[in-house]
Amino acid sequence: MQGHVKVSGAKNSALVIMAGTLLCSGDCHIRNVPLLADVERMGQVLSALGIRLTRNGDTLDINASEITTSKAPYELVTQLRASFFAIGPILARLGVAQMPLPGGCAIGARPVDLHVRGLQAMGAEVQIEHGICNAYVPGSSGRLKGAKIYLDSPSVGATETLMMAATLADGETIIENAAREPEVVDLANFCNAMGAKIQGAGTSTITIVGVPKLHSTEYNIIPDRIEAGTFLVAGAITRSEITLSSVCADHLFPVIAKLRDIGVRIIEEGSDCLRILPAESLKATDIETLPHPGFPTDMQAPFMALLTLAEGDSLINESVFENRLRHASELNRLGADIRVKGNAAFVRGVPMLSGAPVIGTDLRASAALVLAGLAAEGKTTFQGLHHLDRGYDRFDLKLQQLGARILRVSEASTNVELATSTNNSPASMTT
Ligand code: EPZ
Numbered sequence: 001m002q003g004h005v006k007v008s009g010a011k012n013s014a015l016v017i018m019a020g021t022l023l024c025s026g027d028c029h030i031r032n033v034p035l036l037a038d039v040e041r042m043g044q045v046l047s048a049l050g051i052r053l054t055r056n057g058d059t060l061d062i063n064a065s066e067i068t069t070s071k072a073p074y075e076l077v078t079q080l081r082a083s084f085f086a087i088g089p090i091l092a093r094l095g096v097a098q099m100p101l102p103g104g105c106a107i108g109a110r111p112v113d114l115h116v117r118g119l120q121a122m123g124a125e126v127q128i129e130h131g132i133c134n135a136y137v138p139g140s141s142g143r144l145k146g147a148k149i150y151l152d153s154p155s156v157g158a159t160e161t162l163m164m165a166a167t168l169a170d171g172e173t174i175i176e177n178a179a180r181e182p183e184v185v186d187l188a189n190f191c192n193a194m195g196a197k198i199q200g201a202g203t204s205t206i207t208i209v210g211v212p213k214l215h216s217t218e219y220n221i222i223p224d225r226i227e228a229g230t231f232l233v234a235g236a237i238t239r240s241e242i243t244l245s246s247v248c249a250d251h252l253f254p255v256i257a258k259l260r261d262i263g264v265r266i267i268e269e270g271s272d273c274l275r276i277l278p279a280e281s282l283k284a285t286d287i288e289t290l291p292h293p294g295f296p297t298d299m300q301a302p303f304m305a306l307l308t309l310a311e312g313d314s315l316i317n318e319s320v321f322e323n324r325l326r327h328a329s330e331l332n333r334l335g336a337d338i339r340v341k342g343n344a345a346f347v348r349g350v351p352m353l354s355g356a357p358v359i360g361t362d363l364r365a366s367a368a369l370v371l372a373g374l375a376a377e378g379k380t381t382f383q384g385l386h387h388l389d390r391g392y393d394r395f396d397l398k399l400q401q402l403g404a405r406i407l408r409v410s411e412a413s414t415n416v417e418l419a420t421s422t423n424n425s426p427a428s429m430t431t
């Protein structure tokens with residue numbers, strides 16, 4: 001492969017900033033929004049709440065002056081965990097919210113206890129019945145109160161839910177042990193652009209002083225660091241020279257450091273461009289996923305695909321989610337040598353992978369399997385394209401433009417397959 005990739009806006013910023021527009025009783029223009037099924041779904045959740053929303057290219061025009069109901073639609077919220085984060089803004093605006101529990105998914109149970117306990121600390125009464133989180137703020141004002149909140153673990157979603165709720169609360173809120181992810185900072189910057197008073201985002205202690213109202217604004221979403229990291233791995237695993245633009249290298253520091261650690265050459269060009277150069281060989285390394293600024297759990301699966309071809313033994317420890325190693329068995333179908341024990345994967349490098357039919361189990365596992373298919377000898381058929389379309393903006397098209405032989409079988413069903421091969425073996429796909 002060879003060429004240039006334009007990285008899209010960050011999925012995990014766009015989704016929570018869309019929820020954040022519920023805090024504003026005016027117009028919000030959000031730019032650099034990626035084209036994703038999850039963004040589409042979040043738009044449906046907002047519309048069901050009475051929000052006016054239109055998409056013009058990569059811009060979303062949202063007006064939340066009228067929230068016509070405090071009850072989010074069950075079937076949409078259970079499909080999109082990020083929509084649960086809207087409980088913070090809805091409660092802050094209306095003093096009442098009925099939010100279905102998001103439920104678990106392929107990578108884990110995905111509880112929301114930290115979100116709930118934080119809202120209770122801010123004065124909300126919360127009962128969970130029949131899979132619905134019923135929250136309301138007692139008292140005549142219906143307004144949440146500022147509180148000092150300690151998060152048992154630096155949960156991204158809980159930090160975001162509580163930070164949004166606190167922007168309209170009465171008084172000051174301090175969130176200790178807060179998540180430090182770039183998407184949390186992006187959300188804080190968006191809220192401050194609406195007139196919120198948030199300080200310390202990006203550190204473990206975030207302070208929010210509540211204000212009565214938030215005003216209209218326009219905002220640009222940051223580039224997607226996980227999409228950028230995925231394309232860096234695509235370049236490394238196929239020994240290609242590719243450039244990525246609109247990338248914030250600081251957001252990718254742990255991934256760039258580990259790629260350099262295994263022998264990949266990455267050059268930072270200008271303020272927002274990265275160039276990856278082919279490496280003669282890849283060395284094994286150990287990875288432990290951690291909250292930011294540690295190695296991101298969302299890059300664990302793509303990086304595992306890369307380490308299957310490194311020289312030597314690598315140890316990967318998935319410490320954030322309890323069930324996020326399921327792609328190992330599918331990578332083994334492509335000829336990898338991976339043994340999983342609990343939350344640890346022992347990856348013994350092999351000289352080559354060979355094409356086979358594989359099935360994606362979640363978003364990042366699916367990306368990992370496509371990347372492995374790019375490097376494999378012969379044809380790989382991948383099933384589970386609906387996972388990819390949730391979180392990667394035109395992933396197969398961007399890879400095709402780099403020269404990968406990858407083909408979406410048909411638009412007939414959402415669960416289509418695609419095959420990948422960069423060598424001259426026939427690329428064919430089946431559904
Ligand atoms: C966000 O999920 C991201 N999603 C995830 O990206 C990402 O993997 C994750 O943060 C970690 O970085 C969005 O931003 C939409 P957490 P979130 O709360 O907020 C436990 C992707 O592929 N926990 O930081 O749900 C939880 O079980 C997705 O783009 C509680 O115990 O993640 C997990 O073990 C996948 N109680 C750990 O914390 C809670 O109340 C981290 O979860 C909340 C979380």
